[in-house]
Amino acid sequence: MAEISKELRSWIKENKIDEIEALVPDMTGKARGKIIPAYRFLKGEGVRLPEAVFLQTVTGGWPAEEVYRALVHPSDRDMFLKADSTTACLVPWADEPTAQIIHDCVNAEGSFHPLAPRTVLRSIVQLFTDAGMQPIIAPEVEFYLVEKNTDADYPLRPPVGRSGRPERARQSYSIDAVNEFDPLFEEMYDFAELMQLDLDTLIHESGAAQMEVNFEHADALSRADQVFLFKRMMREVAMRNNVFATFLAKPMENEPGSAMHIHQSIIDLKTGHNIFDDGGGELTETFRHYIGGLQKYTPAAMIFYGPYVNSYRRFVYGDSAPTNVHWGLDNRTAGLRVPVSASENRRI
Amino acid sequence: MACGYLGIKEKIEPTPPTDQNARDLEKALPHTLEEALICLDQEPAFKKIMGEQLSIAYAGIKAQEYETFFRVISSWEREYLLLNV
Numbered sequence: 053m054a055e056i057s058k059e060l061r062s063w064i065k066e067n068k069i070d071e072i073e074a075l076v077p078d079m080t081g082k083a084r085g086k087i088i089p090a091y092r093f094l095k096g097e098g099v100r101l102p103e104a105v106f107l108q109t110v111t112g113g114w115p116a117e118e119v120y121r122a123l124v125h126p127s128d129r130d131m132f133l134k135a136d137s138t139t140a141c142l143v144p145w146a147d148e149p150t151a152q153i154i155h156d157c158v159n160a161e162g163s164f165h166p167l168a169p170r171t172v173l174r175s176i177v178q179l180f181t182d183a184g185m186q187p188i189i190a191p192e193v194e195f196y197l198v199e200k201n202t203d204a205d206y207p208l209r210p211p212v213g214r215s216g217r218p219e220r221a222r223q224s225y226s227i228d229a230v231n232e233f234d235p236l237f238e239e240m241y242d243f244a245e246l247m248q249l250d251l252d253t254l255i256h257e258s259g260a261a262q263m264e265v266n267f268e269h270a271d272a273l274s275r276a277d278q279v280f281l282f283k284r285m286m287r288e289v290a291m292r293n294n295v296f297a298t299f300l301a302k303p304m305e306n307e308p309g310s311a312m313h314i315h316q317s318i319i320d321l322k323t324g325h326n327i328f329d330d331g332g333g334e335l336t337e338t339f340r341h342y343i344g345g346l347q348k349y350t351p352a353a354m355i356f357y358g359p360y361v362n363s364y365r366r367f368v369y370g371d372s373a374p375t376n377v378h379w380g381l382d383n384r385t386a387g388l389r390v391p392v393s394a395s396e397n398r399r400i
Numbered sequence: 401m402a403c404g405y406l407g408i409k410e411k412i413e414p415t416p417p418t419d420q421n422a423r424d425l426e427k428a429l430p431h432t433l434e435e436a437l438i439c440l441d442q443e444p445a446f447k448k449i450m451g452e453q454l455s456i457a458y459a460g461i462k463a464q465e466y467e468t469f470f471r472v473i474s475s476w477e478r479e480y481l482l483l484n485v
Contacts, residue, residue, distance in 0.1 A: 079457075079458065079461060106457060107457055107460070107461065108461075109461050109464050109465045109468065110465055111465065111468050113464055113465075113468060114464065115457070115460030115461050115463065115464045116460060116463070116464065119456060119457065119460030120460075122456065123453055123456060123457050166451050166453045166454055167451075167453060167454055167457050171451070171454075172450055172451055172454055175451065176401050176402050176405065176449065176450075177401075179405055179449070180401070180405060183405075183408075187401050187404075189401075272401060316401065316404070318404075338408055340413060340414055341407045341408045341410075341411050341412055341413070341414075342404035342407050342408055343404075343407065343414040344407040344410075344411075344412030344413050344414040345403045345404045345405065345406045345407015345408060345409075345410065345412050346403045346404055346407060347407075347412070347414055347415065348403070348406070348407065348410075348412055349402070349403035349406055349407070349443060349445075349446050350403055350429065351428065351429055351430060351436075351439040351443075352403075352439050352440050352442065352443035352446040352447075353402065353403055353440075353446065354429055354430050354436040354439055354440075355430075355433070355436040355437060355439070355440045355458070355459070355462055356450075356458075358433070358436060359462070360433070360465065361432075361433050361465070361466060361469045363433070364430075364431055364432050364433060364436075367429065367431050374422070374429065375423065375427045375428070375429055375431065376422060376425055376426060376427055376428040376429060377428050377429065378415065378417075378418045378422040378425055379414060379415070379417055379418070380417045380418045380419055380422065381417055381419070383417075383418060383419060383422060385420075385421045385422040385423050386418060386422040387422065387429070390417075400404075
């Protein structure tokens, strides 16, 4: 039996939810899971998924036989999905009142499944908690709007906006260029509000119809969840407006690449203060060590930052992507940048 | 976050900050998926913090994705190599 919290039960009833999408973010950050009638979900019979969903490649293939065998139970058993009630929100594009709820994966022994990306994040946050710290994250997500591309053999083209013309010139920070796609962004904000996503700023980036959405800073798990939900929503909104939204790192050869920048800082759980700064504007020892760790281990972590062959097309000279792990104060050319900020907002 | 955590635990001192154009400094990051796989393999402490099983699964998936990509013959190859090599 799957336990469903009292809050979640009443939320489902208040919103007259008809269907539940039980979502699990997979290795690619896309949603896997099941769609269940709300009355069945409330019976608490639980939702299950085979463990193997975490071993599928982005093209639908599988890793080498020995890897698969080493990681999947010989009986190809199921994982149990556990609803995280704090993530429940509406699916604004659904015809019937539908909820989406992110689920954790739990194995038969009752512990978080080691292959679920959400488990990894939980365990790393726990390490910080055990040390009296809480990481604070603010993601910035870049993406392109492109004309619908139904034949993958053809290169992508910028979409046509309200003017009836595709975008040509570089429009960094242009307000009017964003307005070209006004109906689309109105819908994006409406949906974000219904989903309670903490979107902050929207800007036009340097590529043709390349945009960036910033999220407000908060704890790491909520930010990961929101980026996951946002990407799903943004692809949907674009489709409803007859274009595609792509988060691919380098979708067009002559346009800049897209990235996700991660602002990171740490607060002391006891005092609530930012421990990267001594309160008087001086960088602390913990800050130095954190940078030191980023410098030492980022090459090993690169496969997570750049998960696809295409990601590496972005790491070319002059394309505002780092090729090394130098750090600097307000130095946009450094991989690890410390922006000008007040003591409490000291971040990397 | 995992990298930073290891830095705090191991008390790793960073290099001095730079105010130069860092793009002109030496390259230190892998610049293909294959190289990135090797870099992951060389850091047991990082694999451990991400989870041993997760690291094996992830590396296995990425190796397979790279192979799938490598099988594709691109239009660039047909255009520039077909009749010239």
